Amino acid sequence: MPNAYSRAMKAHEDTNEGIRLQKLLAQAGFGSRRKCEEMITDGRVEVDGELVTELGTRVDPAHHQIRVDGSRVHLNPNHVTLALNKPKKVLSTMDDPKGRFTLADIIGDKYDRVFHMGRLDYDSEGLILMTNDGELSQHVMHPRYEVEKTYIATLQGKIGGNVCRRLVTQGVQLDDGLIRLDHCAIIDSNRDTTIVKVVLHSGKNRIVRRIFGAIGFPVKRLVRTQIGPIKLGDLKPGSYRVLSQVEVRSLQKAVGL
Known part of the structure; x- marks a missing residue:
């Protein structure tokens, strides 16, 4: 008798819903589509605890738990992670009652609920990571993971x-x-x-x-x-960029996600 996962997979295939597993893995930063296909056929990918080796399998990331080599694949289209180059004389906060310049003045209101992961003091400069992914933020800032x-x-x-x-x-x-x-x-x-x-x-x-x-x-x-693995690079002071899925995945891996 097929298990719940197998029945769900068949329903997705019958209605052509969901996303192909190798495409989802590529979007999550695991490499090219071809490389992700190899990961599947090599037996490194699980969906809801069941090993999947068949190419073309469709999944729904909102309802299925996907793991590669035992690690959970995180893919939420509403999550965004930013790298920001903080200049001197900018507060590492999103609001200041005294009206001083803050991180919010740099990123504006384009992203909802984005918050900084860690701080730099008022006179220091450089890389600050920001996200609206609460789980990622908690891991990056927790001393246990020693980033x-x-x-x-x-x-x-x-x-x-x-x-x-x-x-x-x-x-x-x-x-x-x-x-x-x-x-x-x-x-x-x-x-x-x-x-x-x-x-x-x-x-x-x-x-x-x-x-x-x-x-x-x-x-x-x-x-x-x-x-961690995220570099400031040539990002200009007072500017920011959105991290790629590959970068986000590398950061997740560095903090045990």
Whole structure:
């Protein structure tokens, strides 16, 4: 006797409803249509807990649960995720009672219920991710998933490579605990200034400024260039772009969705 999924599939095929599974996977960022067909025939795709290897199978993403290699496929046409380049003197909020410039002034009212995932302080610049996908936002911001963040920091004073190595291997003790960088590299330096690239998982408030301030090298400029797999790239300050399905999928994968 056919199970509920098989009956549902036959109903879709009989009425030509739904969307072909390989097309849906391609739209969700799993690669070209041909690559998605190979994933299906290789036995990597499940629909409602049942392995599907037949090409041409139609599904309804609103009613069927689809998994690839055990991971849930998320595809909601109402969800949007943005990458925004925050300039200095912009608040990482959607509203300010004092009338200061906010993220909402950059994106306008084109997207409904979009909110920022994490913050940058008032004087810092760079990448902020925004979405109306509550599940994605929760995972990106939760400390449990340890999303890597990359910054370019301009420091007051000249530091040596030994300082970078110490921040990675030993870390620095702050008021709220010991913190270590995942990576630290000097990009350029002169007598008065050092530019470093740093990578860390912590999302604590003003963490990069606090780390270098604690060892006597105040941050003069701070730009976040990457969050997980999403890069700032050549996005101009005060502008934003919509992430592709491939980018959204890579971000979902990075945070365990």
